[in-house]
Amino acid sequence: MDLALEILVSALLVIAGTFGLVGSFGLLRLRDAVQRLHGPTKATTVGVGAALIASMVDLYQYRATLTWQELLVAAFLFITAPITALFLGKIHMHQSIPRDALPNTGTDRDWATFDPTFKGPEPKFPGE
Numbered sequence: 163m164d165l166a167l168e169i170l171v172s173a174l175l176v177i178a179g180t181f182g183l184v185g186s187f188g189l190l191r192l193r194d195a196v197q198r199l200h201g202p203t204k205a206t207t208v209g210v211g212a213a214l215i216a217s218m219v220d221l222y223q224y225r226a227t228l229t230w231q232e233l234l235v236a237a238f239l240f241i242t243a244p245i246t247a248l249f250l251g252k253i254h255m256h257q258s259i260p261r262d263a264l265p266n267t268g269t270d271r272d273w274a275t276f277d278p279t280f281k282g283p284e285p286k287f288p289g290e
Contacts, residue, residue: 180209199250214233
């Protein structure tokens with residue numbers, strides 16, 4: 163059983179390193195900001211996730227205990243990396259694409275981005 167776990171840890175580390183390398187290459191070689199977002203986001207989610215799973219398997223093999231810290235770090239990365247990429251993509255859209263060049267949404271509103279001129283209803287607070 164030890165050999166199987168060592169092979170699993172090795173395979174997960176190779177996967178993590180491969181995704182890190184491909185993500186770094188994509189960050190350097192792709193043309194614009196939106197394309198460059200894809201490589202590091204995948205390197206973060208899949209690459210770091212595989213390294214954390216390898217760490218969990220390795221600690222289980224040598225200490226016979228499961229750790230929860232790696233799961234928390236992986237969950238945090240899986241949640242924050244796509245959200246960060248979304249916000250960076252929206253910033254790129256605001257800064258580089260003219261508003262009239264965007265396709266029509268089919269409603270009376272523009273794209274789902276911040277509109278400083280929009281005056282919505284006042285918020286209702288409990289007890290008012």
